[in-house]
Amino acid sequence: MxxxxxxxxxxxxxxxxxxxxxxxxxxxxxxxxxxxxxxxxxxxxxxxxxxxxxxxxxxxxxxxxxxxxxxxxxxxxxxFPAIRESSAKTGLAVNCMKFVDAVEIDPSDARPVYTLLLETLYMLEKDGGSSAFTPWFFRAKLAFEMGYHPDFLSCGMCGRSLVAEEGCQFGVEGGQVACRTCLSSGKPLEGLARPVSTGVLRALDWIQHSRPADWLTVSMDSEVRRQASQLIELFVAYHLGLSWDNGMYKKV
Ligand SMILES: [Zn+2]
The missing domain is CATH 2.40.50.140 (Nucleic acid-binding proteins)
Known part of the structure; x- marks a missing residue:
């Protein structure tokens, strides 16, 4: 049938x-x-x-x-004629499509990933998209849409709001943030953890709640961008088992 x-x-x-x-x-x-x-x-x-x-x-x-x-x-x-006409836009679209292909999307995850890719292509078609943001925002959103959904604004151990709290760490494996108080009372995060500033936490929270159309207007301090993208790459590599290497996604 x-x-x-x-x-x-x-x-x-x-x-x-x-x-x-x-x-x-x-x-x-x-x-x-x-x-x-x-x-x-x-x-x-x-x-x-x-x-x-x-x-x-x-x-x-x-x-x-x-x-x-x-x-x-x-x-x-x-x-998507405007994407096809521009090598820069084509490069960004291909990067996102290769990632979807490499992740091996199951039927149960398919709908949000399909919507995310379609919205990303419409954003690229209409206004371009930035090479500084689009690839790793897309990878981050895809991981979040597949159910790896950290709360970046509260401590995963005591629940306290982290809006103005420095000295936190992000645990890559558990996908949670720990506040300075919890860390200093000797409750380390399990596995790989990285220090994370409030600026980076706010940026990650913004990405998590954004749609591709929002990515056109974003601006981000270069240090925040560097740290946030590094954390996303660690998170994606750990949870989806992929990293970007030499123009290809490799299983890690
Ligand atoms: Zn805490």
């Missing part, structure tokens, strides 16, 4: 003479592969659909024995 679903195309490859395989992200299935038989020849069934970065309404079925997924036809919803 076939069903229709909106999808973002992450990767496309050819095999045999006229057939394609397509890697997709949809809100109910997560990241998966499907075949588009005759896809590179039958442009009528897939006009503009079989390119990375296309947002498409696909009719999705299976082969006769149900062993693999087949794209039957597609209608293009958006192909």
């Amino acid at each position: 076939s069903s229709s679903e909106k999808a973002l195309v992450l990767k496309v490859g050819g095999f045999r003479e006229a057939d394609c395989w397509v890697k997709l992200l949809t809100p109910t299935r997560g990241v998966f592969n499907a075949f588009a038989f005759g896809g590179s020849r039958s442009r009528r069934r897939f006009v503009g659909c079989l390119d990375p970065l296309s947002h498409v309404l696909f009719t999705i079925g299976t082969n006769k024995t149900g062993t693999y997924t087949v794209l039957e036809e597609g209608s293009l919803l958006h192909n």
Whole structure:
């Protein structure tokens, strides 16, 4: 039986003479592969659909024995022409799409990740996006959307508000902040922990509650940015098992 679903195309490859395989992200299935038989020849069934970065309404079925997924036809919803025209925007979009691909999104996490990627692409299409912020904000948001949701504004041990409290530490593994009082009373955070200033905690909290459209107007002190992005990379590497290395995401 076939069903229709909106999808973002992450990767496309050819095999045999006229057939394609397509890697997709949809809100109910997560990241998966499907075949588009005759896809590179039958442009009528897939006009503009079989390119990375296309947002498409696909009719999705299976082969006769149900062993693999087949794209039957597609209608293009958006192909993000402004992103395709700009190498800077393309680079940021590809970075985000590679990350989604590398994380191996399950169906249970698919909807918020799909929404996040789609909103990010619309933000890039409309106004550009900053290379200083977009990649690591995206990684942070994706981790938060997948349920790793630290509270950056209160102590994870005593619950005290940390709005004006220096001397805190962030525990990467537990995803919690500990206040100076708790730390000095000899209750260290388990595992990897890093000192964190209130400016950095506020920045992390802002990212957690932001949407991609908000990222265009952000400004951040360079030291806050450096520390916040380092903590995010440690957090993402620990919880999602990935780090960015030489233009690729590597399992860590
Ligand atoms: Zn405390």
